Every structure is written in C-alpha cells, then in structure tokens.
Amino acid sequence: MTTTKPQTEVPTPSEPPRGRAPLTWRQRLGRLDVKLSPYLYISPFWIVFALVGLFPIVYTAVISFQDWDLVRNTGTFTGFDNFAFVLQDREFWLSLRNTFSIFVLSSVPQIIVATFIAAMLDKNIRAKTFWRMGVLLPYVVAPVAVALIFSNMFGDKYGLINSLLNDIGLDSIRWHVDVIPSHVAIATMVNFRWTGYNALILLAAMQAIPRDLYEAAAIDGANTLRRFFSVTLPQIRPTMIFVIITSTIGGLQIFDEPRMYDTNGRGGSNHQWETITLYLYNMGWGEFNFGRAAAVAWILFLIIVAFGLLNFAITRRFIAGDTAVQPKKPKKVTK
The missing domain is CATH 1.10.3720.10 (MetI-like)
Structure with missing residues (x-):
C-alpha cells in the first residue's frame, strides 16, 4: 500500500507569503528613511567640502603643471x-x-x-x-x-x-x-x-x-x-x-x-x-x-x-x- 504525501501550495512570486501582510507605503518610506537619513544629515558637510576644499585642491594641481595666465584664465602645459x-x-x-x-x-x-x-x-x-x-x-x-x-x-x-x-x-x-x-x-x-x-x-x-x-x-x-x-x-x-x-x-x-x-x-x-x-x-x-x-x-x-x-x-x-x-x-x- 503506497501513501502519497499531501502537496503543499507554493505561493507564486506575485503573491505575498502567507502569514505576512504586505508592507504599506508608510512602512516602506520609514525603512527608506532609516537607511538614507544618516547620509542626508552628513551630506551638507561633504557638499561644502567638495566646493571649498576638494575642488580648489584639484584645480591647483591642474594649474601647477601650466604657465597660467590669470587675465585670460588659460595656461600652457609645462609639465614639471x-x-x-x-x-x-x-x-x-x-x-x-x-x-x-x-x-x-x-x-x-x-x-x-x-x-x-x-x-x-x-x-x-x-x-x-x-x-x-x-x-x-x-x-x-x-x-x-x-x-x-x-x-x-x-x-x-x-x-x-x-x-x-x-x-x-x-x-x-x-x-x-x-x-x-x-x-x-x-x-x-x-x-x-x-x-x-x-x-x-x-x-x-x-x-x-x-x-x-x-x-x-x-x-x-x-x-x-x-x-x-x-x-x-x-x-x-x-x-x-x-x-x-x-x-x-x-x-x-x-x-x-x-x-x-x-x-x-x-x-x-x-x-x-x-x-x-x-x-x-x-x-x-x-x-x-x-x-x-x-x-x-x-x-x-x-x-x-x-x-x-x-x-x-x-x-x-x-x-x-x-x-x-x-x-x-x-x-x-x-x-
């Protein structure tokens, strides 16, 4: 005598798992806020640093390899x-x-x-x-x-x-x-x-x-x-x-x-x-x-x-x- 195991229904990908309600829009927004808010809080510092710190450093490095003309705001590449x-x-x-x-x-x-x-x-x-x-x-x-x-x-x-x-x-x-x-x-x-x-x-x-x-x-x-x-x-x-x-x-x-x-x-x-x-x-x-x-x-x-x-x-x-x-x-x- 053979017994057959009862078949369990597998939820389709479009259906949420049974026993767990789908996330609401507010819950998804709350999770996104927890992940992104720390980066948002420190972003003003990095934006200001990029403008008044990083950009002048890179721009000075470019000028250091040129014979720079301040009036024309151009230069000729001279190497080292x-x-x-x-x-x-x-x-x-x-x-x-x-x-x-x-x-x-x-x-x-x-x-x-x-x-x-x-x-x-x-x-x-x-x-x-x-x-x-x-x-x-x-x-x-x-x-x-x-x-x-x-x-x-x-x-x-x-x-x-x-x-x-x-x-x-x-x-x-x-x-x-x-x-x-x-x-x-x-x-x-x-x-x-x-x-x-x-x-x-x-x-x-x-x-x-x-x-x-x-x-x-x-x-x-x-x-x-x-x-x-x-x-x-x-x-x-x-x-x-x-x-x-x-x-x-x-x-x-x-x-x-x-x-x-x-x-x-x-x-x-x-x-x-x-x-x-x-x-x-x-x-x-x-x-x-x-x-x-x-x-x-x-x-x-x-x-x-x-x-x-x-x-x-x-x-x-x-x-x-x-x-x-x-x-x-x-x-x-x-x-």
Missing part, C-alpha cells in the same frame, strides 16, 4: 617645470628653513605651557570662569592686531623689549635683522594667540577624568606631580595627540604673523623670516606667476601630509603607550 624651478630656488629652501624654525619655537613651548595652564585650571581655584575666559581672550583678538602690537614691542630702536633691556644694562637685539631673534618674536606672537585655545581643549579632557582615580592614587601615596604623570597624562592621550597634530598643521601654515611683522611684507631684507606660505603669496600676487605658486602650494600640502603622518606615528607610539613590551607568546612544546 614649475616644480623643478621651485625646488632649485634658494629662496624656497630659506623659507622652508624659516618655517621649521618658527614651528619648533612655537609649537613645543605652546603645548608645554598649555598643558601646565590646563592643569592649573583643573584645580579647585576661585573664579574658574574668570580665569578660563582670560585664557581664551588672546585667541579672540584678530591676528593682524596681535602682529602689529608685537611687531612694535619687538622694534629694533624704539621697541618695548629693547627699552627694558637697555634699562638693565643690556644691548639691544636686532629683532628685524637677525634670523633667530626674528623667529623668536614671531613664535611669541603665535604662542600668545594659540596657547589659551589649546589649554581649554586639554582642560576639557582633564575635566572628563574620573576623580576616583586621583583619590586612589592619593591613597597609594602619590604626590601631585606623580598623579599628573601617572593619571592625568595617560587619560588625556587622545586629546594630546589631537592638539599636537593640529599645532603641527597650523605651525607649517603660518602666514599672518610673518606677513605683518614688517611693513614690506617680504619676510625681511634677506628673507630672514619668510615662511613657505609667505613665499607662496609673493610668488603668486607679487610676481603673478600662479603656476609656480600652485606648485609651491602642492609641495607644502605634501610636506604637511608627511609631517602629520610622522607626527601621528611618533605621538601614538610615545604618548599612547605603544612602547610597552608585549608579552611573549609561549612556545609550543612538542613531544
């Missing part, structure tokens, strides 16, 4: 001639030296002083809001105003600094003639304006540290200095890396302070404090050679990218604690 001229120009290497010198004199003291100020503001002091506002005030001042004030303070003949040096029996310093003094003066302007800004960023990171860690360290007998290096610095590692990288990028792009340090705006009679951005500006709007200026812009862009990656690797290794010795894996024992 603009890059070759810039790399063989002695003034470019002087500006590169000046940029790195001012960057070191400004970024290193700036980060150290900003960390110290943030640590002081993190203490239980009176009038915290007043001191925090006072620290941020130099950042609000216009860069041109800061440059004009400090350029007069560091004047060679009638500057405030030289007057104080003469009052105590010291010789005047040629702030606008010698290389190192001019770099120190410009770095002082940068430190005055940006130290408070970085201090508040580091302070925000310090405020997020759980106070239980400090109490546990104090119970273990750690003093204030020990708690700072063992608790505070390890806890603000990501913020410290951010501050160092942004200071590096900003230090390599410095323009306002050296431009306004002297009336001629050429970076000194012998290019004592001419930075790469000032060299780029003089090449473009001084000599109206926009092809070579675009080449300088791309060289600076590559330098900033390389320096930023190197700085990120170094800070991540030494600040983020990647230098810790990893435990060795046990060897397999073979019988």
